[in-house]
Amino acid sequence: MGSDRERINEKLRQELEPLRFERAEQVLERTHPRTWKARLAALWNKELDIALVPVGAVVSVVAIALMAVLRLGQPDAGIGWNDAGNSDDRRSKLVEAGGNTYWKEDYERAVAKLEADDQHQG
């Protein structure tokens, strides 16, 4: 057993005889960087282990907060289909009813109020 090991060892030495390791410097540079360039390269190639759950949570919170802030900055941003402008701007259509001419929105609001009052009384 022990002699076998000796023999294999000897054989390996003979086979590796022509090879010479000459880049010890570079290896050392990589494992123990000393110049700023080497340090940067190390950082550039550094591998990160990112935990999905906490990072995902943080990113979502930040995104939502960001969107909320943007929306607040432009309350009437032309995105929502049903957002109400101020009442003067809403007056864009006339309606004829009972021989009178009304702004459509005002008329509909008044009629709805009337019906609500009726139900209230009834």
Add this chain to the structure above:
Amino acid sequence: MKRTINIKVKHLVVGLLAASAVVWLYAGLVQPKASTHLAEYRYRQGGGDAKPALFRAIDEAPAAERWRLIREYMIEPGADTPLGVYNVVVGLGSTYTTYRTDDSGPPAFTVEEKLPYLTDYVRRAPVDGYMRRAAVQQAVCYLGLGDPKAALEELASAERRLSKNEAKSLKMMRATLLADRGEDEQALALLEELSADLSTNDADLNGQIAALKAKLLVRQGDVASAREEVARQRKAHEEQWEQLRQQHPNGSGMRSVMLEQLGRLDELLRQTAAVGEPAAVSGTVVRGDGSPMVGVGVFLRHRDDVYHSVLENEPYQTITDASGQFRFDGVLPGSYALYLGFTCEQIDGWTWPVGGNDWIDVAAGKQLTRQVTLRKLMDIVSPVDSEAVTGDEIRFRWEPVDGAATYRIGVHIPLGEGGTAGMTLREGVRETELTVPIEELYDEASLLAFTEKDGKDMPSPLSLLGLANPDNRFYWNVEALDADGRPITRSNGYRLDESTIGRFPFFYVKARELAPEDRLLLDGRLDEALAGYKAAFAANEADRHSLRMIVRVYQGLAAVSDDPRPLEDEALPYLLRMAELYPTKSAWSRVFDYYYSREKWEETNRAYAELARLEGGVNGYTSSVYATSLLHQGRLREAEELFAKAMELDDSHRFVGSYIAVHLYRHGSIDRAAELARRYPERELNPGGPVWAELMAALADEQAQAAAPDAYWRELREQLEWVFAGESESVREWSATTGYTGMKRFVEALLQVD
């Protein structure tokens, strides 16, 4: 399960950079485009916030896009003349709105909304045809705001951005505005400047210059020079037009508007020269509290033009100035009506009480003024807000109006599909309330309207049932009139603000329930309904509703029948029964109409006597019809007296031809008959209707030139006798052969009077 990812810093950094590039691209390029498109889409759909969305898009867009949006949504649909600024046009008792009332399409911008964008466009957008149009529209906006000075200033500053050639049209507009303001010197200077470097190619502009120059010369009293100017320009225009026609032989249907206008002007100047002084119409538009109305559109419209809405090329258009005044110089003689244009804001809560026959008769040299006062809309008290009336009478109440002598109450029956039958219920009411027994309301508030079923006309069931329908929602209105019967104000109009919206004039009449026959009627099964009503009336003589409905259904069926007489004859016994049991105005007018149409004079006379006994039973129309029946009966003196009364009752003077004829026959004076024609011009709104004054003038000329005036007179009398007797066939035979064209035209026109 693996809950971490393993990544190199360099990959993370590149990934983050790529993501932010995408965000940046979206925010900087895609998103603005998308939101502009979204804003345009929403604007075209026309929702509540359509306009703010578009304003925001314009404000945020980069320059090129901004100019495109202003061009597309403001300049292109915008108004190049004052007319386009107004939402409501009122005149001759009619009101029409130019504001969209349906649900589709983009909303219009107000003057105030558009002005800042137009101004920006004029000052900074690339110089082209749109920029010139924007300048014109900007000036129009300022005029609408009652600020002609700003309009002039802005036009002048826009001209400085343009080459001399490009600025011509703006300069012309400026000259016109200056002339309107009475700054003749400056206007003339501008015109000189313009004509100095005009080529003959600017035909239209040349014509405009000549027309304005003539107007200014006339104002200075130099009619001769004005005529010269117009004649010269007209000749040049004609030559050029002829040349154009030779170049385009296919364009024979083309006509030159400018040539027509110059022709009209030429005629005006000819007439003016004869009288020595031009006619003018001026006035002021104020509110009831005396405050002037600034920037109201004023249109003086010829009788021939009032059948259609106001057109941009009608000759007499202006805008009230800061003190509410307007003025038209050099108006051609003729019958005119004043029309006013209002924006929604101007008319809100107010009404211009103008009668349907409020004509202005302009004669050469006359200086006429018209004072226009808008009144506050009046308020109704009850019934309102869809209240249900249940008792055996209905009480209309309203707030009193200062200066009102009487009130007129109208009721309106919705007919489905947007139609409405409206009618006057009572006039001459002196109190501020009116109580009508429900049965009388059912009897009187009736107006026949028609609908279509299976491609055939039929009387509208909703109109036949009228106010006796407990399921239909009606509305009413009230008008206040002064002691001379002229309108002061009314309850219906533009109510666009919380303070003016008032109470809704809707009400129900739930004093009865629908009978089975009524349901058949509403189903459109008129014959079955009629049989049902007859059976119900036979079973119960006191069934007033069934009797009323029998008469009405017959009337409706007769109206759509090719051979109405048998139906009318069938209805007669019921009609007479109704007039006997319930002697109302509507029953007796129907009896009167029936006998008049059958030429049964004795019965006609009796029906008229019954009508005359009822309050408000006869009006100008029934009097005139009865006077016509007196002609047929040979009672000429009475006919003449009644026509004279009817002329005062009926402003339309639709029977004036018959009045002239009987006057002429009895008194033998064409001159005196012609005087009547001038005093009572026929106002019926039918284009090409008879102008009796002209017919009488032709008649007088013909008699004067006739070889034997006595024989001429005898022939005329003979024809008038035929006309009075209703022998229209004999008259037509004569008119086919006679050589007297003047007499022929007069007599043929008489046959058309009704």
